[in-house]
Amino acid sequence: MQNSDSAERYTTTAIALHWLIAGLVLGMIAFGWWMQEIPKNPVGPRVNAFNLHKSIGLTVLCLMLVRTLWRATHPPPPLPPMPAWQARAARTVHLLLYVCLFVQPLTGYLGSAYSGYPVRFFGFVLPAWAPKVDGVKDAMSVAHLVNSWILVTALVLHVGATLKHALIDRDRIFHRIWPWARVAHDQGVEARTG
Numbered sequence: 581m582q583n584s585d586s587a588e589r590y591t592t593t594a595i596a597l598h599w600l601i602a603g604l605v606l607g608m609i610a611f612g613w614w615m616q617e618i619p620k621n622p623v624g625p626r627v628n629a630f631n632l633h634k635s636i637g638l639t640v641l642c643l644m645l646v647r648t649l650w651r652a653t654h655p656p657p658p659l660p661p662m663p664a665w666q667a668r669a670a671r672t673v674h675l676l677l678y679v680c681l682f683v684q685p686l687t688g689y690l691g692s693a694y695s696g697y698p699v700r701f702f703g704f705v706l707p708a709w710a711p712k713v714d715g716v717k718d719a720m721s722v723a724h725l726v727n728s729w730i731l732v733t734a735l736v737l738h739v740g741a742t743l744k745h746a747l748i749d750r751d752r753i754f755h756r757i758w759p760w761a762r763v764a765h766d767q768g769v770e771a772r773t774g
């Protein structure tokens with residue numbers, strides 16, 4: 581049976597996937613910019629950094645597939661009462677984040693696949709099914725760059741909205757996804773009733 585606490589929180593799996601993907605993606609955005617500053621000579625460090633970026637990016641893609649399947653079979657808890665525009669904005673930004681989190685690794689992968697170099701996943705060479713086509717590679721590079729800015733904008737709105745709920749409204753939105761909130765909540769209940 582669901583108690584009121586679990587009814588108002590995301591599932592443990594959804595919470596774990598949220599924070600795992602959040603950490604990886606924030607790191608990947610910084611890493612994506614930084615790795616391009618590595619000198620082209622000697623080639624080793626730059627190639628290693630690019631390969632690591634690609635491997636972690638493909639890992640995010642796999643995690644997003646799992647997350648989307650989980651989300652489709654485990655609907656999130658209903659939002660607490662709030663103005664209709666806020667609920668709409670939250671849903672729109674969440675959807676935008678989901679789309680960006682697929683577009684980012686997919687454009688990265690397709691750009692790399694059409695670059696003529698093999699794509700490696702943590703050292704394992706993936707099947708090279710695409711020919712070298714500079715036009716497609718360049719288009720995917722632009723899409724990867726543009727989408728990274730759309731993602732960053734969505735994240736600023738997302739984290740900004742969370743901070744507003746936590747610090748100004750002081751409601752329980754953050755509690756819905758924070759792993760240790762249940763303990764804090766239960767202890768609070770115990771302190772009040774005990």
Ligand code: HEM
Nearest residue numbers: 601602605606651656674677678735739742753754756757
């Ligand atoms: C670093 C600070 C972050 C905070 C404080 C935060 C906070 C939150 C909160 C409170 C929710 C639940 C909203 C609700 O109750 O409906 C949420 C959901 C979500 N967050 Fe974050 N988040 C952060 C980072 C990120 C990052 C980096 C990403 C993307 C990589 C992300 C993607 C999402 C998505 C897609 C949802 C919707 C989940 C769903 O309904 O399936 N978050 N986040």
Ligand code: HEM
Nearest residue numbers: 608609612613634637638640685688689692721724725728
């Ligand atoms: C969630 C996953 C990913 C994030 C957040 C991410 C983020 C970024 C960012 C912020 C940049 C620098 C801006 C730019 O020039 O585009 C970048 C560059 C790059 N990324 Fe990713 N990336 C991800 C996945 C991937 C994947 C899966 C691949 C390839 C398999 C890839 C390949 C590249 C390459 C080759 C560059 C250098 C610039 C270019 O040639 O387009 N990325 N990435």
